Amino acid sequence: MNSLKYLYAAYIATWLIHAVYLGSMVRSYARLRQQMKELGKGEK
Amino acid sequence: MKRAFHIFAVVTAVLLAYALYQALVVAPTEQTMGDVQRIFYYHVPSAWTAFLLFFFNFIASIQYLTEGKPARRAVNWIVIAIGIVGAIAPFIPQVKQQLPVGMYPSSVATTALAIAGLYFLIGKLFSGQALDALAVTTAEVGVVFCTIVLVTGPIWARPVWGIWWTWDMRLTLTLVLWLIYVSYLVLRRFSDSGQTPVLAAALAVFGALDVPLVYFSIWFFRTQHPQPVIGGGGSIDPRMLHVLLINWLAFSCLAFLICWSRYRLEHLRREVEEAPLC
Numbered sequence: 001m002n003s004l005k006y007l008y009a010a011y012i013a014t015w016l017i018h019a020v021y022l023g024s025m026v027r028s029y030a031r032l033r034q035q036m037k038e039l040g041k042g043e044k
Numbered sequence: 045m046k047r048a049f050h051i052f053a054v055v056t057a058v059l060l061a062y063a064l065y066q067a068l069v070v071a072p073t074e075q076t077m078g079d080v081q082r083i084f085y086y087h088v089p090s091a092w093t094a095f096l097l098f099f100f101n102f103i104a105s106i107q108y109l110t111e112g113k114p115a116r117r118a119v120n121w122i123v124i125a126i127g128i129v130g131a132i133a134p135f136i137p138q139v140k141q142q143l144p145v146g147m148y149p150s151s152v153a154t155t156a157l158a159i160a161g162l163y164f165l166i167g168k169l170f171s172g173q174a175l176d177a178l179a180v181t182t183a184e185v186g187v188v189f190c191t192i193v194l195v196t197g198p199i200w201a202r203p204v205w206g207i208w209w210t211w212d213m214r215l216t217l218t219l220v221l222w223l224i225y226v227s228y229l230v231l232r233r234f235s236d237s238g239q240t241p242v243l244a245a246a247l248a249v250f251g252a253l254d255v256p257l258v259y260f261s262i263w264f265f266r267t268q269h270p271q272p273v274i275g276g277g278g279s280i281d282p283r284m285l286h287v288l289l290i291n292w293l294a295f296s297c298l299a300f301l302i303c304w305s306r307y308r309l310e311h312l313r314r315e316v317e318e319a320p321l322c
């Protein structure tokens with residue numbers, strides 16, 4: 001039973017790392033789209 | 045293109061959910077380590093995916109460095125030679141007996157042909173700045189997967205070995221690999237010289253040499269890390285192998301999806317950078 005906490009920690013850590021990275025990509029994408037709008041170009 | 049992305053995203057999500065179910069419920073419980081051994085189904089596929097991404101980065105970097113230069117022809121012929129020699133040599137008896145225990149000639153031949161095939165496929169599909177964008181994309185996503193390996197590994201090691209970390213060959217070389225590619229990303233992020241893509245590509249070509257060192261470290265050295273479960277004298281329950289491969293497929297699809305998004309983001313970033321100021 002004690003080792004199960006390590007199993008859950010590993011799986012949660014994996015998805016946390018992916019979530020943090022995907023979140024940073026979403027933020028970058030939103031920022032760039034905003035900059036594109038300000039430059040007067042639309043997204044194709 | 046957008047529709048294809050969304051469909052692939054849904055397929056990947058379903059595959060990941062199925063792989064998780066297989067890892068937590070279907071896979072048999074390992075006799076010695078118990079349920080904590082199920083970390084294996086995330087740790088190993090993440091490592092294989094990271095190696096694959098760094099390999100793509102290596103190919104993209106070489107292609108970028110040699111594009112339009114006389115050296116490209118020489119590199120092309122070297123790759124063709126690797127493919128041909130790699131496909132034939134392992135079956136020659138004198139060479140076959142030199143292969144490490146558990147390394148099959150067919151595996152070596154398939155790998156050599158895959159290397160050559162991927163090199164020319166990437167050269168066909170990408171050129172110029174697209175190669176540079178591919179390189180930065182695969183390096184960044186590779187670092188994410190390598191980070192997962194370096195996090196899940198110690199979490200698994202603690203209850204099994206009683207220690208979080210040891211400076212054995214495989215663990216140390218994996219940490220070095222991670223540091224090399226993090227330095228690649230730092231170079232790309234903070235250097236604004238026009239030569240940055242070229243310098244980064246050169247770093248990546250040498251950094252990628254650490255990937256086979258990491259992979260073969262447990263074949264040639266006594267390490268704390270377990271021996272390979274596929275080949276290399278190791279063995280694995282067929283049911284566990286089945287779950288491992290399902291998880292690898294799921295993580296490979298996830299990596300492809302993330303790379304697709306990151307590559308689009310990189311193109312958008314370059315468009316914004318090159319746009320004239322109003």
